[in-house]
Amino acid sequence: MSVASVASAHVTGTLESLSTSSLAGTLVTLASVLMLLAAFACLGSKLFNRYVFYYGVQSVVLSFAAAVVAYHFDSGELWALAFITLALKGIAIPVATRRLLLQRLELRRDVALSTGLSTSLIIGALLTGFAFLVIQPQDLPAGAVASSAVPLSTALVLLGALCMVVRRHTIAQLIGWLITENGVFLGAITLASTFPFIVEAGIFLDLVAAVLIMVVFVSGITRRLAEATASELRELRG
Amino acid sequence: MTALIVLVVLLPLLGALAVAARANSRGAGIAMVVGALGSFAAAIVLAAEVAHRGRVEAWGGFLYVDALGAFFSVVVSLVVVLASFGSAAYLRVEEQRGELSSFQARLYFVFFSVFASGMLAVFSTGNLGLLWVLVETSTLASVVLVGLEGKARSLEAAWKYVIISSFGVTIALVATLFLFFSASTAHLTTSERLTWLSLFSHAHSLSPTSMRLAFLLAVVGYGTKVGLAPMHTWLPDAHSEAPSPASAMLSAGLLVTGMYAIIRYRAIAIACLGARYPGTVLLFLGFLTVFIGVMFLVRANNYKRLFAYSSIEHMGIIAVALGFGGTLGLYGALLQILAHAVGKAVLFLSSGHLVLGYGTRDAAKVRGVLTALPLAGGVLLLASLGVAGSPPFGVFLSELTIVRAGFAETNPFLPALLLLFLVIGFVSLLATTLAMVSGEHGDVEPVPPYPARSDRLLASIPLVGGLAAFALLGLWIPSGLNELLMHSIRAIS
Numbered sequence: 001m002s003v004a005s006v007a008s009a010h011v012t013g014t015l016e017s018l019s020t021s022s023l024a025g026t027l028v029t030l031a032s033v034l035m036l037l038a039a040f041a042c043l044g045s046k047l048f049n050r051y052v053f054y055y056g057v058q059s060v061v062l063s064f065a066a067a068v069v070a071y072h073f074d075s076g077e078l079w080a081l082a083f084i085t086l087a088l089k090g091i092a093i094p095v096a097t098r099r100l101l102l103q104r105l106e107l108r109r110d111v112a113l114s115t116g117l118s119t120s121l122i123i124g125a126l127l128t129g130f131a132f133l134v135i136q137p138q139d140l141p142a143g144a145v146a147s148s149a150v151p152l153s154t155a156l157v158l159l160g161a162l163c164m165v166v167r168r169h170t171i172a173q174l175i176g177w178l179i180t181e182n183g184v185f186l187g188a189i190t191l192a193s194t195f196p197f198i199v200e201a202g203i204f205l206d207l208v209a210a211v212l213i214m215v216v217f218v219s220g221i222t223r224r225l226a227e228a229t230a231s232e233l234r235e236l237r238g
Numbered sequence: 239m240t241a242l243i244v245l246v247v248l249l250p251l252l253g254a255l256a257v258a259a260r261a262n263s264r265g266a267g268i269a270m271v272v273g274a275l276g277s278f279a280a281a282i283v284l285a286a287e288v289a290h291r292g293r294v295e296a297w298g299g300f301l302y303v304d305a306l307g308a309f310f311s312v313v314v315s316l317v318v319v320l321a322s323f324g325s326a327a328y329l330r331v332e333e334q335r336g337e338l339s340s341f342q343a344r345l346y347f348v349f350f351s352v353f354a355s356g357m358l359a360v361f362s363t364g365n366l367g368l369l370w371v372l373v374e375t376s377t378l379a380s381v382v383l384v385g386l387e388g389k390a391r392s393l394e395a396a397w398k399y400v401i402i403s404s405f406g407v408t409i410a411l412v413a414t415l416f417l418f419f420s421a422s423t424a425h426l427t428t429s430e431r432l433t434w435l436s437l438f439s440h441a442h443s444l445s446p447t448s449m450r451l452a453f454l455l456a457v458v459g460y461g462t463k464v465g466l467a468p469m470h471t472w473l474p475d476a477h478s479e480a481p482s483p484a485s486a487m488l489s490a491g492l493l494v495t496g497m498y499a500i501i502r503y504r505a506i507a508i509a510c511l512g513a514r515y516p517g518t519v520l521l522f523l524g525f526l527t528v529f530i531g532v533m534f535l536v537r538a539n540n541y542k543r544l545f546a547y548s549s550i551e552h553m554g555i556i557a558v559a560l561g562f563g564g565t566l567g568l569y570g571a572l573l574q575i576l577a578h579a580v581g582k583a584v585l586f587l588s589s590g591h592l593v594l595g596y597g598t599r600d601a602a603k604v605r606g607v608l609t610a611l612p613l614a615g616g617v618l619l620l621a622s623l624g625v626a627g628s629p630p631f632g633v634f635l636s637e638l639t640i641v642r643a644g645f646a647e648t649n650p651f652l653p654a655l656l657l658l659f660l661v662i663g664f665v666s667l668l669a670t671t672l673a674m675v676s677g678e679h680g681d682v683e684p685v686p687p688y689p690a691r692s693d694r695l696l697a698s699i700p701l702v703g704g705l706a707a708f709a710l711l712g713l714w715i716p717s718g719l720n721e722l723l724m725h726s727i728r729a730i731s
Contacts, residue, residue, distance in 0.1 A: 177404055180408055181408060188415055191416075194428040199371060203370075206374040206375060209375070210374070210400070217396055217397050218397075220385070
């Protein structure tokens, strides 16, 4: 009996008991798919407040996934993380971006696209396929939710990077980075749900600081250039 | 011992405290210098203690200093000392000229302190998750320094820096996750699965597939901070647009901090996978970086960008040395880190004299520095000779060690290729700086960079002191340093 309890404690540590067929596993997989859709919606839109809206939706779904994992393992630290995610990524960052950047700088339509919307959606689809190709299921615990969520989170990381590459506006690049960050977090709750809390808290602190600094720079650059597109930022070369 | 580590990490915050106590930029500068000197002294004592009594471990592995960490603390706290002297003088002149408001000057000292303290904290933790958090913290603090002047060019550089390196550091976070996951096959508690020492000693029971992925992602992610090609594109912009003492910190301190993380991951990867895979990754990226650095050295016309590309070249050389491996390779890599830190700090500080004196960063407009500003010109000439790899300076000795390690550990083609790159780099760096220091002044009539006597003194101390240390390193390695280097190598192999 003692052997069994030790083994199960070890297994809960790696989230291997959260199988794809269980209700919690299904919910986490569903949330990952919704997050991927939100990233595609972001990639297929041209309006700044849509970017921010879809990012907010994605973060709320992410916090839902974290809450499911927290409920499944009955872990207070994971509950705390789910609430921080909701408060910070789902509410505070979208509201702050909208108030401090979009409204104050009167930004509406993103014209600094280096590819058409359909092209970037096609590239996004290819990247998603690529993510499923490179993440070999045999490296991940068999039958666990990680085997479906980790390729999806890799796809989110790549889509965020794509957003940063094809959009030249500083705000679009900021949202692209935040999508990447969400993808990493999704991977974290499924692959490494028992990350030490102090480290997770530090990661969130850095996220807040990074967003604050970026907001300051975006408004500074926008004021300097009236129309802040990173494509106009090409004085420094060579 | 724990108290000593806390002193090393927290003393640089004196500068921020002085600002909080409403000191002006002179007061904050002096506080910064005092804090940095204290931190350097504590780091020396710590290194001696660690070399004598062995590693320090506390707070469940969150606090951990071994010989390698102590060595890096000494290197970076020395850089902080040099840059603090430079900052105290440079910021005051910028403020007097109206380039910066007094608010901006105080902002500089707050973030300079946080930046310094964050870097030193990286070397005193054994938890790789916390290490990630601290690397990101010091990066964010340094971003503010890059964008401080608020001009379109510096904002552009700061944006490029923050967005590219945040993305890179996010990749490093994925590496941390995979490392944590690779330990699920070993019998470790969740906190031990991120603790470097327990991962290193249980390396044989980590899952090799995820370890391979973790190492690759860590080299790419932290490599973005180090300036390994092709993730180096932010580096020349940020290093040329920051105020010169901040450039010295970025180039001599932050790059080295990123390299520290890579060295830690390399140690675990070699213990788990054998030397071949990590060595190949580092050799490939290292040679690519040296190539890119040298090629841009040939065509750079902004002298601060020139020095930045020379930093990229140096980081590539260090990656190559880590790829060669062996005791000789590691010895060369660590010696190169120390010599690079001292030499590049001096070089960027001397560029501060030129920026203030000539008001331009264009190397073609700067002529006759030796006659106009004898001290800055002399230091510029000698430091760029040294950084390029000429004897008797430290870089010559370390690069020679690395090439010897190459001949000993791999086929002779690779070190020969490295030598070729070093020669091209030497010629192109020296061609630009020799033209700058010699002759009569050209289009721009230089003004005295530091009109006040106290500023002149503060600005000269790091130039003379740093250059002396840089030259000494090539001639003589003190037995204490040698012992520390050997202990560091033993700690990671």
